[in-house]
Amino acid sequence: MKIAIAADHGGFPLKADLVELLKQAGHEPIDLGAAECIAGDDYPDYALLVGKAVQSKQAERGIVLCGSGVGACIAANKLKGVRAGVCHDTYSAHQGVEHDDMNVLCLGARIIGVEPAKEIVLAYVNAKFNTGERYQRRLNKVLKIEQEG
Ligand code: RB5
Numbered sequence: 001m002k003i004a005i006a007a008d009h010g011g012f013p014l015k016a017d018l019v020e021l022l023k024q025a026g027h028e029p030i031d032l033g034a035a036e037c038i039a040g041d042d043y044p045d046y047a048l049l050v051g052k053a054v055q056s057k058q059a060e061r062g063i064v065l066c067g068s069g070v071g072a073c074i075a076a077n078k079l080k081g082v083r084a085g086v087c088h089d090t091y092s093a094h095q096g097v098e099h100d101d102m103n104v105l106c107l108g109a110r111i112i113g114v115e116p117a118k119e120i121v122l123a124y125v126n127a128k129f130n131t132g133e134r135y136q137r138r139l140n141k142v143l144k145i146e147q148e149g
Contacts, residue, residue, distance in 0.1 A: 001027050001028065001060050001061060001125060002027070002028045002030060002058065002059045002060055002061075003022055003027050003028065003029050003030065003059055003060070003061045003062065003063060003125065004029075004030045004032055004049070004050045004053035004054060004058065004059035004061075004062045004063070005018060005019060005022070005029050005030065005031055005032065005050065005062070005063040005064075005065070006031070006032040006033050006034070006046035006047075006049050006050050006063075006064055006065070007033075007034060007046060007064070007065035007066070007109070008034070008038075008041050008042060008043040008045070008046050008065070008066050008067075008072075009034070009037050009038055009039050009040065009041050010043070010065075010066045010067025010068070010108070010109060010110060011043075011046075011064070011065025011066045011067065011069075011072070011107065011108070011109045012034060012037040012065070012109070013037075013109045013114075014065050014107060014109040014112075014114060014117050015031070015065055017114045017117070017118065018063065018065075018117060018118065018121055019031055021118050021121060021122070022121070022125070025122065025125065027125060030053060030058065030059055032046065032049040032050060032053065033046065033049065034046070043064070043066040043067075043071040043072045043075060044071070044075040046064055046065075046066070046072065047064050047066075047071075047072045047073075047075035047076040047084075048075065048076075048079070050062035050063070050064045050076065050104060051075075051076045051078075051079035051082045051084075051104065052079065054079075054081065054082055054103050054104060055079055055080065055081045055082065060103075061103050061104070061105070061124070061125065062076070062082075062084075062103065062104040062105070063104070063105045063106075063107070063121065063124075064076055064084070064104060064105075064106050064107075065106070065107050065108075065109055066106070066108060066109075067108055067109065067110040067111075068086075068108035068110060068111055069086035069088070069106040069107050069108035069111065070086055070106075070108070072084070072086075072106040073085065073086045073104075073106040076104045076106065080146055081103075081146075082103060082104050083100060083101055083102050083103050083104065083142070084102065084103075084104035084105070084106055085100070085102045085104075085105065085106065086106045086107070086108070087102075087105055087106075087107070087120055087124065088107070088108070088111055088112050088116070088120065089120065090119055090120055090123040091123075093105060093120045093121075093123040093124040093127070094123040094124065094126070094127035095127075096124070096127075097124060097127035097128065097129060098127050098128065098129060098130045098135075099130060099135050099138075100135075100138075100139070100142075101129045101135075101139050102124075105120070105121065105124045107120065107121075
């Protein structure tokens with residue numbers, strides 16, 4: 001699976017390990033930066049890059065890393081078609097995909113260490129949307145909110 005990933009300075013410490021994990025798990029990470037840690041850079045810029053990659057289907061899923069995961073999540077969710085969630089546990093990471101069709105995972109490198117982050121990322125990428133009627137119905141309602149406000 002093609003997975004876009006990006007991080008601001010707050011999320012940067014996790015990025016290289018997660019890119020490597022994705023490669024080792026047979027995925028194709030698309031690293032959208034930052035290429036090096038840039039003190040004072042801005043998480044919306046990275047959320048936008050990942051969100052656009054998912055929107056345009058350049059990537060099937062995305063991962064955005066910032067200090068807490070929260071700012072990245074708020075910014076990513078401004079893009080139509082992006083369903084981002086902050087997940088610092090494996091249950092939310094797979095259930096967010098299975099029930100909610102989450103397509104962008106947000107993590108905070110100031111909150112979670114690299115080993116739990118790896119488990120969370122694997123739970124996320126291995127999960128598939130459950131197309132049961134109730135999940136599709138709820139997703140349709142979310143999409144209607146997105147369309148109509
Ligand atoms: C950057 O200092 C920090 O505010 C940012 O990475 C993120 O945590 C925002 O939610």
